Amino acid sequence: MDLVPTRRFVYSDADLDQHEGEVIEALKARSQQPIPDQDQWLSEKAPEAGILLTSVDKVIDWARSNALWSVVCFPACCAFEFISTAASRFDISRFGMEIIRASPRQADLMITAGTLTWKMAPNVRRIYDQMAEPKYVIAMGACGISGGIFQSSYGVVPGYSRIVPVDVYVPGCPPRPEALLYGIRMLQDKISKAKVFRK
Amino acid sequence: MVTFDLVFPAWQFKGLPPDWPGGFWWHFIVFSIIILAFVLTLVIMFIWFERRTLGRMQARMGPNRVGPFGLLQAMADAIKVMLKEDIVPNGADKLVHLLAPLVAFVPVLMVFAVMPFQDGAALVNLNIGVLYVMAVSSISTLGIFMAGWGSNNKYTLISAMRDVASVVSYEIPVVLSLAGIVLLAGSLSLNDIVRSQAQSVPFVLLQPLGFIVFFLGGMAEINRSPFDLLEADSEIVAGFHTEYSGMKFALFYLAEYAEALVLSTLVATFFLGGWGGPLLPPWLWLIVKSWAVFFVLVWIRATVPRVRIDQLMTFSWKFLFPLALLNLVVTAVEVVAWPEALPVLLIPVNIAVGAVLVILLSRNFKPGGSQVEA
Amino acid sequence: MTRAISGEELAAGLEQRIPGSIIGTSKESILVNNQSLLSLAAHLKTEPGLEFDFLSSITAVDYYDYFEVIYQLTSLEHNHSIVLKVRCHDRENPAIPSLVGLWRGAELQEQEIFDLMGIRFEGHPNMKRIVLWEGFQGHPQRRDFLSW
């Protein structure tokens, strides 16, 4: 039995590059609107809930806040502070977070460690879209919040909130592991207050 | 001495099914529940245990915030995963995608049907137990292949191909290594195998070579590190379950650890004397022994890098397969020549033969693999 | 210590071998004629005693009137270095012969210069944008590029 390769180069790289460029330009054009008010939920009235549903809520929120698996999305410098956080000294495995899923489908949390460029933005958006609900985002570092030190550059997205909705912002360039852990605790607080069953 | 038998008389399933009121049905129902409880509890405990042990081996704490010693961590994970959104990717084969986790998980449960928790205490004491175990346990592969094929993703496809290749080649040494045990015990029934170990010594002493082949081959079959090619994080993202989320992913995750549990219990049953042991009740002995085997699995996972696919195949065909064959020949000769030979005589002979063979073969073993002219 | 060969010293010898190739010299660099860049570079790479086998770095600078491409050459064997410079006065469609055939190390760097400075390297196997995406307007390293 002979194996005959039909052709070696099954793609035209020019076409693929062209397509990628179009996707980036389209996303860039779409992301120029002002960011919506992210504190809106604060003014919302808390819905009332029955006793039974409240208890179920509590169990679900407990599970969700204590089992945050993060996805691999570590573009730049902050990644090393994330690694430090994951490593033995600061150790996020204490919170059951040492499972870092490579596949976004199985992850709950995106810790956006690093500068986001426009070229990377469609990929981050795609990772976010691929994650299954409920999903959370922690914008880690100054670049993740506003573009930070690179804000004035031509290639840098001024903050992840232009691309994906962000739950917790952790400032610093890069934030210390303690700061990241605090951010994670804040996110856990936020999750444990969520109402899964709304009246 | 108050034994567990007095406290929990219900654990004593000495009699055969017709002795029971309701005949076979009660027996089946009770044992199905026992098996489900056994598998689910132990799997959750194993997950917790693995994470804690890995943490310790990696100089960190491991989960310790949720519940005492982090015991509830796996529970929290389970609840969360089950409540997550279920995604079926665009372009996936929906039926195959849906069935794959079930096909992967159910056979693992089915293996426990013949697992003796005590003398005669199994869902069914098949007289072809070994054959059944081997046959059923390979069905999981089909589920993994279905997942890889049905997900419409290149990474999952590569993973599925790797899985089929590895399982097909590892099935042979694994089965051959069990043949030696069957010869010694004179039966294919798992309960008889354990019973004959209880009468003499655990087969790990009589069959050191078979133990090595079965353990390594089993590790490759259940895709534990260093043979975890299908979930090679650094290469093919999450392998065959890249596109799975929610409940379906939970089933895969469960199946993965249930397979580790199967291997641990099988090794304990075939080689470490199964339920046999002093003082403790038999079912606890089984759990303790499986736990010890699982600890070795975790230890290996924390220690060694991963092999490559061609090295995996080479290892099976050029190392484990000859070893298993030679082991079978040696055992057969021994069984024919000294049918009544004392373990005292057989143990040193077999260990010596095993050591010599392993050393000889590993000297000449080349994992191979080189650059291909493209 | 890497010896920086003085431009004048080297230029005297080169001028005899490849006449008209050198436009100007300075203490540590030689400014090369656009057309004779390839032959001169090949000469520098192979000539015994020079043997500049290692291309450290390629840079381009935009001086408004012209682009200057700067090659840092080193010889690992003799441990000496020289700086080659080429100028390109065409601002609309600047082009310079590519050195990939001599030093593979030039491949990515020339591609990057094409992307960021807009200088086309003739003979490069894969002359396309490398760090920015297709459809990006302008070349950011040019001095007249405005970020916003």
Next chain:
Amino acid sequence: MVMKTEPLVLNIGPAHPSTHGVFRMRATLDGEVIIDVEPIFGYLHRGIEKLAEERTYQQFIPLTDRLDYVSAMGNNMAYCMAVEKLAAIPVPERAEYIRVIMAELQRIASHLIAVGSFLNDCGAFMTPILYMVREREKIVDLFEMVSGQRLTYNYMRFGGLSQDVPDEFLPALRKFIDQMPRYLDEYDQLLKENEILLARTKGVGILSKETAINCSMTGPMLRGSGVPWDLRKADPYSVYSRFEFDIPCGARGDSYDRYRVRVEEMRQSVRIIRQAMEQLPVGPVRSKTPVMLIRPPAGEVYSHVESPKGELGFYLVSDGSIAPYRCHIRGPSFINLTALREMIVGWKVADAIVIFGSIDIVMGEVDR
């Protein structure tokens, strides 16, 4: 029977667990064998070179930290040396020595991460990298002592350092360099003759001497191929000429050699630090230079150092103003990727990841 096969295009990256950031490879596979690969860059292109033109010389120092963020001190030093060469600023002895200590500590830290993530790419489940991060934390502590930061230090200034080291620094450093060789021995015990590691890395991704030189490879890549070229010896900058150390070299140029070169370089770095500590003079750590603005004379300069990844060069053009007219950075990680195709094509996917891990790139430096 003739079976028709068709190559499979596999997109590895940019958000893939083992692409060390946001690198992307478009690989064409025949079964598991890679028959073609096309690297795609730019997912972290932040325009640092352009930003340099908009900032004063001083303001650019923090940006160099974010180039190769695993070895921020080395980048600081390279940039400061370039500006000092351009503006002819003298550097006091003590500052030079402390710079060398910092650069070598940073080299250890960077190689620890490189080796750890390389082993992680080989498939060792997290263990090696976690142990190596444990040692890196000690170095980070030392840096935090002198600069107050954990990752981006911004410690060097033109003409010296921002401040002298605190009193506690030297005892802590001595303790660390006494411990470090023991840790390295421990890693050697665990990894040097690990059968699976040998099978995975020996002979994998061979880069010949000629190709390495022709492709402008530097650092451990070049030395792993057997070329004893180290700028600290070949073109001694700072005070490196006063120290005794060896250049570890590989023989075959495979992934294993590169890994060994990195481990040996860590030992050499410990040696250098020990000598530097013994010779450390007292005195000022900064010469008299303007704090805020400097105006170097018009001109251009190329200054290079041996960073952990290879030759890190800064090409600065000054027009006499307060900001550089042009600042080009020769990132070693970027240029080391030139030979990626040659090394990877013909190997399996698993090998490709190992080979790629052995190049040890940092995306901040590749895309800049």
